[in-house]
Amino acid sequence: MLHFEAASASPGEPWLNIAIFGAFVAITMIIVFRASRNNKTAADYYAAGRSFTGGQNGSAIAGDYLSAASFLGIVGAIAITGYDGFLYSIGFLVAWLVALLLVAELLRNTGKFTMADVLSFRLKQKPVRIAAATTTLVVCFFYLLAQMAGAGGLVSLLLGVGDQLGQALVITVVGALMILYVLIGGMKGTTWVQIIKAILLIAGAGVMTVWVLAINGFNFSTLLDNAVAATGNPEILNPGLKYGVSEIAKVDFLSLGLALVLGTAALPHVLMRFYTVPTAKEARKSVVWAIWLIGIFYVFTLVLGYGAAALVGADVIAAAPGGPNSAAPLLAFELGGPLLLGLISAIAFATILAVVAGLTITAAASFAHDIYASVVKKGKPAPGAEVKVARRTVVIIGIVAIIGGIGANGQNVAFLVALAFAVAASANLPTIVYSLFWKRFTTQGALWSMYGGLASAIILIIFSPVVSGSETSMLKSESIDFAIFPLSNPGIVSIPLAFFLGWLGTVLDKKKEDPAKQSEMEVRSLTGVGAEKATQH
């Protein structure tokens, strides 16, 4: 049996974990340096010269999307709250159908580097670009903060660094590495980090899955029996342990489900990945690859979650440093000792690094391309200036992420990922769908929908139980209570509201948009005429 000496002690060998992670960093750095020799133009820096294949980009999307929340969070959620943890996985996966059927190809055909390229295509450039860049930056910021704060928690578990200063140092190292990757490698370097990480993550989870099944005689039902026996709670196989406790919890889950399924196809860092392939057909192939990889991975999480419950035990996981997030690493230790724990820990760090890099380049591209080049310089920046601004933005975002990560360390900020999905689904998706499919859609509709969706999602979350009202909320006090909105996820209100505002703003708009632009956008989106080509090297 496992024995934990102190709450801050990590099982396994911290130095082994660090050495394996160091090897990952060294190998990816070499690849990033080699890949980045041609980073000259904006198309190279933001879109990797549009030279990746569908398979490569699909793997990178999986690497971008399967964040630490997916891997550590879902395995832990299944180990502790049973079936309800799996509900997340399904929402995260089904969401890709929206991206595949409605968004990926049309976006690749009409845009250049950012989401705002598509949204402002046939509307008024300046206000729509500013709005789209604002929502992009907000979504990236929430997502980034959640990842960086998660890094702190991970450190205490995997490296045995218990004190605040040590954790702050590790967050700084992770942030500095990320800045280096994105600064040197641009989108090409970021993509390779994501591809390597996706392969390692899925292979690692696959090996553990087969291992867990082998221990249970390759019988899934036996695994479930063992999980029930170990936890002494047959309810872990049934839905309801987490989201069935009250009527509010049920509506809350519906709200979360809505945000997950509609948010994915509107996440700016996911959308930007579609520009790294040469054609819309390759964009389609990317999504197909991503769906298969992500789907298979989420099936693994089901086995790993119940495996952790059966082999490690829910009580041990809940008591370990890092709480539910420690389920996957503890399972790795139980199966393969310090070496497998080291590998899985290194993969978890690589996961944070890759996701953070993807978010940073997206935010930097949005600022440099949408705000600086298109609005400030009115589409005519000096040669090379745009990429220079993007690189400086990367450094600034990196520093903000480090400071934010240190500040949020130890805070309960897990809700930020769900909030990022809710903001994306409310502020971005209605405008994406309307501008691609509704001829009459106008600038006023876009602005009402984007700002209305953004503001309602954020205001509702501020007045929700995740920010105030209980010991487990962000303010950690029962005496401060302004939680007048009962749900923890705003999606069920803010998403329909944003769709409604987009419609209302349009029908009340006295100005009509240029019909020639609408014709051009529709023809280009479906046929690929005039789409940005791959750069020649």
Next chain:
Amino acid sequence: MGNDALSAETETAPPVDYRAVQQSEEFQRLRSRHRRFVFPVLAACLVWYFAYVLLAGYAHDFMSTPVFGSVNVAILLGLAQVVTTFAVTTWYVRYANKELDPIAEEIRDEIETGATFTAEEATR
């Protein structure tokens, strides 16, 4: 080497009369084939997903029914969501390859070679 003149290919090509393309029978066929597939299929997938979420939320007894061994309806329906996602993906790719790509390619070729739809021709 790096391609500094990013918009070179769009500048040298003759201006295209997109209005005419949009109204052409060929394009209308492409547009309706696209919409006829993606809207109903996506709507069906979302209905199926929310049915699953609502069952998980409100039909605990049904979802907890064991089917074989300890594997219950909830786990099977969850895996069924994964299977339908894979199936719809494969279905769409086949449909797009067969029904959408050939027309899109034809229209694109016509425009890019300047055979039809250039603005000069339309005003002539």
